Amino acid sequence: MIYLSIMNDFNILIIEDESLIAYKIKKILECENYNIVGIAKDSSKAIHLIQENDVNLIIADITILGFLNGIETVKLIQEGFSIPVIFLTAHQEEKFLKEASQVNYLGYLVKPFIEEDLIREVKLAYYHIKNKSEKSIIQLSDDYNYCIGTSVLKNKSEVIVLGKKEKCFFNILVLNKNNLVSNELVDLLLWNDEIIDDATRRQVLFRLRKKVPELDIETIKGEGYILRV
Numbered sequence: 001m002i003y004l005s006i007m008n009d010f011n012i013l014i015i016e017d018e019s020l021i022a023y024k025i026k027k028i029l030e031c032e033n034y035n036i037v038g039i040a041k042d043s044s045k046a047i048h049l050i051q052e053n054d055v056n057l058i059i060a061d062i063t064i065l066g067f068l069n070g071i072e073t074v075k076l077i078q079e080g081f082s083i084p085v086i087f088l089t090a091h092q093e094e095k096f097l098k099e100a101s102q103v104n105y106l107g108y109l110v111k112p113f114i115e116e117d118l119i120r121e122v123k124l125a126y127y128h129i130k131n132k133s134e135k136s137i138i139q140l141s142d143d144y145n146y147c148i149g150t151s152v153l154k155n156k157s158e159v160i161v162l163g164k165k166e167k168c169f170f171n172i173l174v175l176n177k178n179n180l181v182s183n184e185l186v187d188l189l190l191w192n193d194e195i196i197d198d199a200t201r202r203q204v205l206f207r208l209r210k211k212v213p214e215l216d217i218e219t220i221k222g223e224g225y226i227l228r229v
Contacts, residue, residue, distance in 0.1 A: 008124055015060035015070055016088065017041040021111070025059060027117055027124060034156055035070035042066035043073040046194045051168065054151070057125050058085040061111075062096060071096075073102055074102045078170040080189040082127060082136070085120050088113070092141060099196045138174060141228050146174050154214070165190055167209045173217065181223040182187055 011056070012034050016022040022039045030036060037053040040046035042065045058077070062070040074085045087108040089096055100108065100227035106125045109117055129149070136148040146153045151167055153160045162170060168190050172181055187196055191205070205225070209217055 010057070010129075011028075011037045011053060012057045012122070013037050013046065013053070013055045013083075014039045015041075015073060016044050017061065017065045021061075021088075025118065028118055032119055032122070034122065043068040044193055045077065046073055046110060047077065047189065050081055050083070051103060051164070051190065051192065055081070055083050056129055057106075057120075057122070058083055059088065060091060061088040062100075063090070067142050071099050071103060074105070076104055076188070079185060080168065080175065082175060084125065086125060091106065097226070102169050112213075138177075140174070140177075140215060140227075144212065146170075148174065160211050161193060162211065163207065165204045166211070169204055169208055170212075177229045179225045180220060180224050180226055183222075184224075 004192065012029060014022050014025055014036060014154060016025065016039065021023075022041075025037065028035045029055055037055055038045075038049040040049055041048040046060075058074060064070050064073065067167065068076065070087065072186075075082060084104045084106045086106055087096075087100055088111055089108055090111050096108075106128060107121045109121060132149060138146050138147055139147060144153070145153050148171075151161060151171060153170065170188065172186060183198075185199065186201060191200075203218065205219070209215075218226045218228060
């Protein structure tokens with residue numbers, strides 16, 4: 001029962017534009033007690049589901065609808081979220097492996113895949129992510145630390161509760177610490193297709209700074225933000 005409970009806390013996003021394959025994957029993994037947060041057919045829907053859910057693993061076809069392919073979509077997501085991926089591909093070729101090496105991927109399956117192979121790859125990913133999340137604490141200052149795997153921010157031993165947008169914003173800053181995070185990347189990963197103005201972005205940053213006043217989050221006017229560590 002403990003094992004089943006743990007799997008129910010492991011959230012998976014499926015990025016696949018072939019409905020039959022997507023729902024086959026969903027059914028197989030739900031039978032193994034994994035939690036499927038949603039199915040995306042393109043990058044826009046994938047980013048929306050990432051914004052709305054705590055996702056531990058992505059399963060993505062490399063050929064999907066829209067302007068970005070599966071690898072490009074995952075690469076964009078991983079600029080702001082530390083979420084690994086298992087790729088699905090109809091081809092086992094050098095070009096795919098070379099392009100996929102640019103992102104954090106844990107494995108790939110060639111379609112049509114065998115059910116047992118999917119279960120094995122996801123189970124291996126689960127244990128890999130679990131072990132890594134326990135060690136992925138980043139020290140931001142003498143007092144502040146942040147766990148990438150669980151998105152938990154602490155000031156000494158006190159947990160700082162962040163809102164959904166604040167957590168997403170902070171995660172992007174931490175993953176790109178000491179480097180400029182552009183306004184465009186923040187807008188895309190926090191608001192996706194919505195049109196927002198500078199004031200909306202500043203409101204989220206104001207709330208975030210209020211909760212972590214000792215951290216140095218610098219605004220570069222007209223360009224973006226840098227978390228100085």
